[in-house]
Amino acid sequence: MTWGRLPLFVWATYATAIIQTLATPVVGITLLLVIMERVFGVGIFNPNMGGDPVLYEHLFWFYSHPVVYIMVLPAFGVIGEIIPVFSRKPIFGYKAMVFSILAIGFLSFIVWAHHMFMSGVNPFISNFFVVFTLIIAVPSAVKVFNWITTIYRGNLRLNAASLFAIGFVSMFISGGLTGIFLGNSAIDIQMHDTYFVVAHFHIVMGVAAFFGMFAGVYHWFPKMYTRFMNETLGKIHFWGTMIGAYAIFWPMHYIGLAGVPRRYYSYTSFESFRHFGEINQFITIAAIVTFAFQLVFVVNFFYSIWKGRKQTTQNPYGATTLEWTAPIEPTHGNWEGKLPAVQRWAYDYGREDGEGNDFISQLEPLKDGETDGGGH
Ligand SMILES: [Cu+2]
Structure with missing residues (x-):
């Protein structure tokens, strides 16, 4: 390495x-x-x-x-x-x-x-x-x-893990762009302590970080339990969370721009905030529905630990990285005998390995005259 x-x-x-x-x-x-x-x-x-x-x-x-x-x-x-x-x-x-x-x-x-x-x-x-x-x-x-x-x-290849990965990029862009607004002190003085901040922060760090976690759990679940999580439930979970998260936080930007402050117990005493009641109601319902979709994940997670489809091949996704070279049911220290030595960078995808695969494992030595992809 x-x-x-x-x-x-x-x-x-x-x-x-x-x-x-x-x-x-x-x-x-x-x-x-x-x-x-x-x-x-x-x-x-x-x-x-x-x-x-x-x-x-x-x-x-x-x-x-x-x-x-x-x-x-x-x-x-x-x-x-x-x-x-x-x-x-x-x-x-x-x-x-x-x-x-x-x-x-x-x-x-x-x-x-x-x-x-x-x-x-x-x-x-x-x-x-x-x-x-x-x-x-x-x-x-x-x-x-x-x-x-x-x-x-x-x-x-679209599955629960890659959908959540792509969803992460979407969330990170949406939340990142509003960070450029808030990072400017002149604009921030107007936006400070409004729902705009809540929307920005929860998309870019809350939802995006959760999407990363979900992607990782769906992807590496077989490494933890030697079984796969259910793909159909995973996709239902993804679409519910993706649409749900935008339904919660997209409208929040608008009420924030309109000046509705965060952390208030009740808005009804303020005349100017009354007409935002319906949007707030919509956000609350969206939050409850999105939360319900997380229960799909919890059920899928625990069901799959004991009843999920068994992992039968060592490297089911055709990945180059080391963790997929370890036995399906790892022994102490993951690999039997000597630890494997890494021979090349981790991203040799879309290349023939000479055995009918479209990737080259990190354990495969560099061929004569071949330069390491990591150097480029
Ligand atoms: Cu900061």
């Missing part, structure tokens, strides 16, 4: 691990400071005790912005594995994908105050955070472009 042969999922978990290591201690320290204040009466955040509440916001968001990427980067990795398998094509722009993952990981640490444009921070300082927030759109767009280019003219 070399760095250039690592599957994108490994790169994504690597970047996630770095963020976790550097960001999580900050919230730990913040909690200790809260304890110092509450238990020992040391004024740190409470203005009545001489503290500064904006300091708490800084510490909280220095942790909580990177955390968004802790939740969504692994989903990037999952999608990066599933899309080439079901498009039967090499991932487009491997090096750009790796660079984007690392760039997003780094940038996630220098944008935290985009959550604080309304907290009274100096507008000049806000500009710094606006610029770096908008720069994150660049590696994000590179990733979206490469996922779509990988799918483009591929020999697509």
